[in-house]
Amino acid sequence: MYEPNIILFSFLIIAALAVAYTKDLIVATIIFSVYSLVMAIVWQRLSAPDLALTEAIVGTGVTTIIFIVTISKTSRREE
Amino acid sequence: MRKILISLSLLFFGLFLFRTVVELPERDKPDNPSQVYTASHYLKKGVKETGIKNIVTAISLNYRAYDTFGETILIFTALCSVLTIFKREKHKISYSMIDVSHFKSSIIVQTVLTIFLPFSVLFAFYLTLYGTNSVGGGLQGGILLGSSMIIFSIIFGSAKAMDKISYPFWVFFEGAAVFTFVLVGLAGIIFGANFLTLIIPGISASYQLLVSKVMLILLQIGFTISSMAILISIFFSMYREETQSASESHS
Amino acid sequence: MIIVLFLIGFYIVLAKPNLIKKMMGLNIIETSLFLLIVSIGSVKGGLPPIVASGKGPFVDPIPQVFVITGIVITLGTTIFALSLATKIYKRYGTLNLEKLKRAD
Numbered sequence: 001m002y003e004p005n006i007i008l009f010s011f012l013i014i015a016a017l018a019v020a021y022t023k024d025l026i027v028a029t030i031i032f033s034v035y036s037l038v039m040a041i042v043w044q045r046l047s048a049p050d051l052a053l054t055e056a057i058v059g060t061g062v063t064t065i066i067f068i069v070t071i072s073k074t075s076r077r078e079e
Numbered sequence: 080m081r082k083i084l085i086s087l088s089l090l091f092f093g094l095f096l097f098r099t100v101v102e103l104p105e106r107d108k109p110d111n112p113s114q115v116y117t118a119s120h121y122l123k124k125g126v127k128e129t130g131i132k133n134i135v136t137a138i139s140l141n142y143r144a145y146d147t148f149g150e151t152i153l154i155f156t157a158l159c160s161v162l163t164i165f166k167r168e169k170h171k172i173s174y175s176m177i178d179v180s181h182f183k184s185s186i187i188v189q190t191v192l193t194i195f196l197p198f199s200v201l202f203a204f205y206l207t208l209y210g211t212n213s214v215g216g217g218l219q220g221g222i223l224l225g226s227s228m229i230i231f232s233i234i235f236g237s238a239k240a241m242d243k244i245s246y247p248f249w250v251f252f253e254g255a256a257v258f259t260f261v262l263v264g265l266a267g268i269i270f271g272a273n274f275l276t277l278i279i280p281g282i283s284a285s286y287q288l289l290v291s292k293v294m295l296i297l298l299q300i301g302f303t304i305s306s307m308a309i310l311i312s313i314f315f316s317m318y319r320e321e322t323q324s325a326s327e328s329h330s
Numbered sequence: 331m332i333i334v335l336f337l338i339g340f341y342i343v344l345a346k347p348n349l350i351k352k353m354m355g356l357n358i359i360e361t362s363l364f365l366l367i368v369s370i371g372s373v374k375g376g377l378p379p380i381v382a383s384g385k386g387p388f389v390d391p392i393p394q395v396f397v398i399t400g401i402v403i404t405l406g407t408t409i410f411a412l413s414l415a416t417k418i419y420k421r422y423g424t425l426n427l428e429k430l431k432r433a434d
Contacts, residue, residue: 013334013335019351019355028351032357039361039365042365048389048394048397051394051398051401054398055361055401058401058405063357066409067353070413074416078348
């Protein structure tokens, strides 16, 4: 089954499970920013270019920076 | 015990959601009820009534401008909530040097960013000014501008340029979106129509589209400047709060 | 499929004791709901809702307006919650919910 929607959705589900099960917070942040990027590709496949642009900018620009600033001020590597 | 409760509640929720989602109208069919009744009106008459080619921007800035007004108030409230939690240095926006002695970012990162960041700032300005003809709008341009400036000051370590802007100007930048929305809305009242109409009834019809486009560009520029200033203020408040409390406890 | 994403995010919020992980779970819940809203109005083979891009069936533009506002709302909630988490760490020294219940 080569349909791209199924591959993208399964990637999203695997990324969400990976965020749930890692114990290192920085790894979870990076996986989360990849999740935002794949979500932006899914928006483009649903013919919503405004949403793809906004999700790409917000998800990988601002959310990742804010998470990393918070992790650097609090406990870094624990669950 | 806890795990049993969690899995039971997840199953419960899942069953409810499944029953609800199955009953929604089928996607991918052209005779959805939402398509037939409202969306066809927006798609057919949108360009003629507003003069904007991007229907999403037309809806959010012309047909439903109040929602966008509420969104600007929301971003401003986020800034106010961060400022009540963290203090800001008196009458200065940021601390002059961000301490980069802990990490020395590698040559690869610095080289890539010196090529990439000017393009991203240019793209942010493009998104602001072309919001009406293609994708974008003021909001996306502002966030991109703010985040590229934050990345610049993290990697290259100096935020001195922020201190050159005097503090009252910076506070004005933060509230710029709300200001421009209120001013454009009041311009509608002054000329005799409702609050946020972008059409002035006194001028002849051939100038109306021009006036509405000018007002839209003003709105988007205000949105951009405000988003950029709010993001930068939030970042600097969160990032350097430690040193100030440490120096206060010493003295 | 969207239900599965929603339930994974919900599980992260319920079962993981760290506050930062809970914020990530909340974000996953909200993005899955935006997917649901936009996929209701989509048309098979539809064009993006910019009128200059050709004739033919367009995708419904109304849900997209609300999802743009929704993304900004998610951003605001995340920023506020993470600044509160920073203050909690400074006061109590831990971000684990089990230990926070027993302290003070």
